[in-house]
Amino acid sequence: MGTVPLLTDEEASPEARAVLEAIRISRGTEPNNFWRALAHDPAQMRDLWETIGRVMAPGALDPLVKEMIYVAVSAANGCSYCVHSHTAAARAKGMTPAMHAELLAVVALACRTNALATALGVEIDDRFRA
Amino acid sequence: MGTVPLLTDEEASPEARAVLEAIRISRGTEPNNFWRALAHDPAQMRDLWETIGRVMAPGALDPLVKEMIYVAVSAANGCSYCVHSHTAAARAKGMTPAMHAELLAVVALACRTNALATALGVEIDDRFRA
Amino acid sequence: MGTVPLLTDEEASPEARAVLEAIRISRGTEPNNFWRALAHDPAQMRDLWETIGRVMAPGALDPLVKEMIYVAVSAANGCSYCVHSHTAAARAKGMTPAMHAELLAVVALACRTNALATALGVEIDDRFRA
Amino acid sequence: MGTVPLLTDEEASPEARAVLEAIRISRGTEPNNFWRALAHDPAQMRDLWETIGRVMAPGALDPLVKEMIYVAVSAANGCSYCVHSHTAAARAKGMTPAMHAELLAVVALACRTNALATALGVEIDDRFRA
Amino acid sequence: MGTVPLLTDEEASPEARAVLEAIRISRGTEPNNFWRALAHDPAQMRDLWETIGRVMAPGALDPLVKEMIYVAVSAANGCSYCVHSHTAAARAKGMTPAMHAELLAVVALACRTNALATALGVEIDDRFRA
Amino acid sequence: MGTVPLLTDEEASPEARAVLEAIRISRGTEPNNFWRALAHDPAQMRDLWETIGRVMAPGALDPLVKEMIYVAVSAANGCSYCVHSHTAAARAKGMTPAMHAELLAVVALACRTNALATALGVEIDDRFRA
Known part of the structure; x- marks a missing residue:
């Protein structure tokens, strides 16, 4: 249970229902909870669906690769869903189990050195500037 | 200038100097500021250098791909260095400019939906559980 | 279940009980879990209750507007509670459903551009400095 | 100096230049550094400019109110730019100085209680669920 | 239920099982869920177990003191587990209840001033530089 | 330069000036930039000064120990100031250099395991609940 009710197809507006239907066709599965929660804002919902398709x-x-980058960012942000x-x-x-393990190893390494660089207050080297 | 002085090769302990030398040989360039700041803790420095090599x-x-995942996590963590x-x-x-642009597009998309999923308090779908 | 037990009125110290009672009178409802967890530290609990009232x-x-800013910060911080x-x-x-939807749209937009500004390492324009 | 060079109008692609020009007309000032950094990805740049206009x-x-919510999210995310x-x-x-001061007071209060709620591991009250 | 199944001793590889056994001997209790999830990557699992022992x-x-610092970082990162x-x-x-309360008070204070320092964009004083 | 000008004693209100003077007496040094930025909100400034003294x-x-916990939280939050x-x-x-090195080692370890626990979606063990 979240901060808004999950909308069924019947409860969603026609615009939101069209996106739910597009997801169903594109992915071959029922839209997940995220989309039923987002259906309260059909404009953002449709814009997000189109952006995801493009990006x-x-x-x-x-x-x-893009999907694994998504997982990495979500882990760093602490977004469980x-x-x-x-x-x-x-x-x-x-993604195989070996790829998943390596992905998490990179994420854990990055979080470790991110914390060190921040705590040490390291100045950016000239060579790293564009 | 950071929270600790950057150590020169002369100021570093023999153990830290050995890592600085290993970096120089492995990368063919001078060790960057991060390593000179980390040289105050030779044990962590050596362990980190070995972990980076492995991971x-x-x-x-x-x-x-691993390097781009590193960038993505660092952006999500707000670690400028x-x-x-x-x-x-x-x-x-x-990494080409086109790959960089796509990397940032995925990071921005993930941060956008991470915020939405958190703000909506979406329950994790059963199908996403291991 | 959290890291500390939730205290009932009977278990709380007199100082904490006084805050629980103040909340009950001020809000017309039972104090929520947060306050019963915080009751282990009556000094912080009372200070926080007074600060909330003032801020x-x-x-x-x-x-x-303040309450919506609170939601926005909590989403950015990933604090589900x-x-x-x-x-x-x-x-x-x-807050109406339309206001909620617009609030989340701003939060999602900010998270998206926050990630881009960090990943691009953009220098702060002189015009933005006080 | 960031991770990409800031593009001048001359260096930007026609599509990016069109967005720079739209910003100039809409805001009556020169586009700031963020847009010149983002000009390396004209598709995201144009999409972002349109989304900002809508949101x-x-x-x-x-x-x-939206702009202050933006500031609040950016502070929580630690995005200095x-x-x-x-x-x-x-x-x-x-935004007046008094409004700015109140905005920061709410942000500081939210960050304080966010940390407490997380550290206490407080369960979400049934009444807060949709 | 997480993103990977928790491995039993029987399901774990010999290398992972050796770490599970080392944890059991060292702590005198069954390894907790974290280790059974991490058992999918025996190399990281063993490295982490050794690093924890050293750090x-x-x-x-x-x-x-180290354990309380660990709690503080975890609260700031929003990692519930x-x-x-x-x-x-x-x-x-x-750690006594009084120490726990003081720990949380410092964490809450730090999160409050962290947000203020970021929102005010305060320049680092020369005296704070190494 | 930040988002607000740093106030001198002459520019600060009497209430803010009183806090600046209290800091000067208590610490034996000039108030740092944070306080001169915060002087725009004398109520929060005084409240924060008193809370810091108490906490x-x-x-x-x-x-x-409290000061090192403060550093740890600030590193996790990415607050450079x-x-x-x-x-x-x-x-x-x-704090000696050896203590500083150990502090950073704990912070780096915590950030590493925080990321792993989030990415693995580990369920909280019953034994860890209050």
Whole structure:
């Protein structure tokens, strides 16, 4: 249970229902809880669905790579829901247990050195500036 | 200037100096500020250098993918030093401007939906649980 | 269940019980879990209750605006309890579904551009400095 | 200096230049550093400019309220650039020193209780669930 | 239920089982969920177990002090699991209710002033630089 | 330069000036930038000064321990100003280089395991609940 009720297709506005239907067709599964919560704001819901389609599509980066980056950011932000849903999505796109373990190892290493760099107050080296 | 002085090779302990030398040999450049700040704790410094070598090496994931995951976590954690140094490292490993732009697009998308999922208090769907 | 037991009125010290009673009178409802957990530290509990009364009172900003700022900070901090309790408080002060949707849209937009500004390492423009 | 060079109008692509020009016309000032850094990704740049126009426009919430929510999220996220640019924007929309002081008081209060709620591991009260 | 199944001793690899056994002997209790989730990556698991032994051992800082610092970082990071497990560990090492209350008071104070310093964009005083 | 100008004693209100004077007497040094930025809100400034005096005083925890906890929280929150000022304060209270190194080792370890626990979505063990 969250801060808003999850809307069924019947409760959603026609605009939100159209996005729920697009998700169903595109993914071949029922829309998950996130979308039913977001259905209270059809404009953001549709914009987000379109942005996800554009950003997560194959391009200079592979879709699975993008999904693992998503998991990494969600872990760093402490978003439990996002960690769960995007770990599942990464698995569906081919992430093996070995890849998952390496992903978490990089995330843990980055969080460790992030904390050290902040605590040491390290100045940015000239060579790292654009 | 940070919270500790950056140690020169002369000021560093023999153990720290050995790591500085290993970095110099491995990377072909002078060790950056992070390592000179960390030289105050030679045990952590050496352990970190060895962990980085192990975690960032080629494996189930490509080294460039790992470096971009590092940038993503650093951006989510708000660690400016880490963003600068690992963006430079990703470029050195072949990240093109198009790949950088897509990386940032995924990071921005994840931060956006992380905030929404938290603010909506969405329950984790059963299908996302292991 | 949390890291400390929730104290009943009977278990709380006289000082903590006085705050529980003040909350009951001021809000017309039973004190929520947060206060029963905090009752282990009566000094902080009373100080916090007084600070909330002062900070959240009408002033240059409207109380509902303050409550929505509270929700926004809690979402950015990833504090699930705080998001839930202050979303409920904002509703009790008049936040409509349309206002809630716009609030979340601003939070999501800010998280998105926060990540971009950090990842791009943008220098602060002179015009933004006081 | 950041992780990418700031693009001048001449260096930007036609699509990015069109957004720079739209900002110049809409705001009556030169585009700030954020936009010149983002110009390396014209698609995200244009999408962000349009989203900002839609999300920050008057609606159920006042534009100044939205701008202060933006500042609050940026402070919670530790994004220095965003705090500076949106504090300036809030001032331009009428935020007085008294309003700024109250805004920061709410942010500081929320961060304080966010940390307490997390450290106490408080369970969400049934009454706070939708 | 998390993003990976918790491994029993039978399901764990010999290397992971050796760490589970080391934990059992060292702590005199069954390994907790964290270790059974981490058992999917035996290399990280063993490295982490050794690092914890080294970092959390008595040294210039008392082990209880270190455990309370661990709780403080976990609260700031919003890691619910870590707050719970390290609060329990701190209690086992002698943290009294009064010490716990003071710990949380410092954490709450730090989060409050962290937000203010960021929102005010305060320049670092020369005297604070190394 | 921050989001507000730093107030001199002459520019500060009488109430703020009284706090500046109290800091000068109590610490034997000029008030640092944080207080001159906060002087725009004399009520919060005085409340914060009193809270710091109460929370950071000797009690169940040693003042130096409290100061190191403050540094740890500030590193986790990514607040550069706070890391600098409280590292200096911890040094003034007797933190040795060895203690500083151990403090950072605990902070780095906690950030590493925080990220792992979140990414693994580990359920809280019954034994850790109050």
